[in-house]
Amino acid sequence: MASFLASPVAAAVLPFPGRLAPSRLALSPPHLAGAELEALRAALDSGWLAPAGPTPAAFEAAIAHTTGLAASLATTSGTAALHLGYRVLGVQPGDEVWAPALTFVATVAPAVQMGAVPRFLDVTPAGWGMDPGLLAEELAAAARRGRLPRVVVPVDLYGQCCELDAIIAACDRWGVPVMCDSAAAMGAQQRGGRHAGHGAKLAVYSFNGNKIITAAGGGALASDDPALIARARHLAGQAKEAWPHYEHETTGYAYGISSVLAAIGLAQLPVLEARVQRRRAIFASYVEALADLPGLGFIAEPGWGRANRWLTVLRVDPAGFGADREHLRRALEAAGVESRPAWKPLHLQPAFRDAPRAGGGIAAALFETGLCLPSGSGMAAADQDRVIQVVRQYARA
Ligand SMILES: *Cc1c(COP(=O)(O)O)cnc(C)c1O
Secondary structure (H helix, E strand, C coil): CHHHHCCHHHHHHCCCCCCCCCCCECCCCCCCCCCHHHHHHHHHHCCCCCCCCHHHHHHHHHHHHHHCCCEEEEECCHHHHHHHHHHHCCCCCCCEEEEECCCCHHHCHHHHHCCCEEEEECECCCCCCECHHHHHHHHHHHHHHCCCCCEECCECHHHCCCCHHHHHHHHHCCCCCEEEECCCCCCCECHHHCECCCCCCEEEEECCCCCCCCCCCCEEEEECCHHHHHHHHHHHECCCCCCCCCCCCCCCCECECCHHHHHHHHHHHHHHHHHHHHHHHHHHHHHHHHCCCCCEEECCCCCCCECCCCCEEEEECHHHHCCCHHHHHHHHHHCCECCEECCCCHHHCHHHCCCCEECCHHHHHHHHHEEEECCCCCCCHHHHHHHHHHHHHHHHC
16 A cells, blocks of 8 residues: 555545645544554455455444444445335335434435435434424324324434434334434444444444544444344345345345455444544533633533534524624634534425425524534544634634
């Protein structure tokens, strides 16, 4: 690798050989654990590169151990895991799939591509997750209409666990399965110290490059029901039946994680707890340094669980602060600091203009005022100080 980076080819194709843009402070860049090269060498030495063999299996065992779920399938991405989840839950064209209004598009994108109709439910101001009370009301109304959703997909937003117990209780009443999108919540805990996603029929995790730990790209579908994971595994490997030739009763996908990516993920999982601690400390430093400024607030830690603080989200009330979050974002950008507005709610996205919804005002307000600040666990204290200085100067201006 080093010799390639030093080569004329690399010099010609890479804008910053071996590095990201040097001066810009990124929102959540990957943070190496140090053991990746060794793990990659072991994976290469095993003779397996394909999405099979000992390395993906070891990664899956480690994911199951970390999450406390009985079985897991490692995939090419969190989005692929969501897609497989929708398949094994039997989503059909015209089915409704319910998700919170405030989330990343990938939560529902695979279901929409399968012909399902998304319905967006508002979130709570406390934890920014799907509102369980609203969900219970909407389920009762849907039962009266005779059109219950095929699946409800709550989200652990920014690594803060949703109220999963209450959501599952509401869904159990009507026999509706829950798939928890815990893509950003590796290492986060719900009530009682249980890992994010635990208790749902299916849980989804992401190991994308910007998440709290990474496989350079990858995801997982996990469950306490090994039969569901076995079915997902079948679909992830092109739905090949057990014949000497390739026999297919349905069509599947090429969604299995490669041994190379699984090796990186395997080297990252042991530092997960340290990464959670670091991200929580970054959050605490932002709060300490900025909480005295008028018009600023933070996504609170509600009375349950432990957020992994994947991203620190600042709330900017323009009346109190004197400027809105977009002005602040531009000021940070001018200082070489990447920040990003909170998720734009899905019910406000042109792609879902016609989707049914329940409320959405809270999600919309959080989008208007929410700004994600650099939160990478590898961020130097001096770099975080730089972010804090810009915000403080801007507040005085
Ligand atoms: C990152 C993320 C995903 C998608 O995961 P990928 O691995 O990038 O496909 C889905 N949902 C949420 C909430 C996410 O944050």
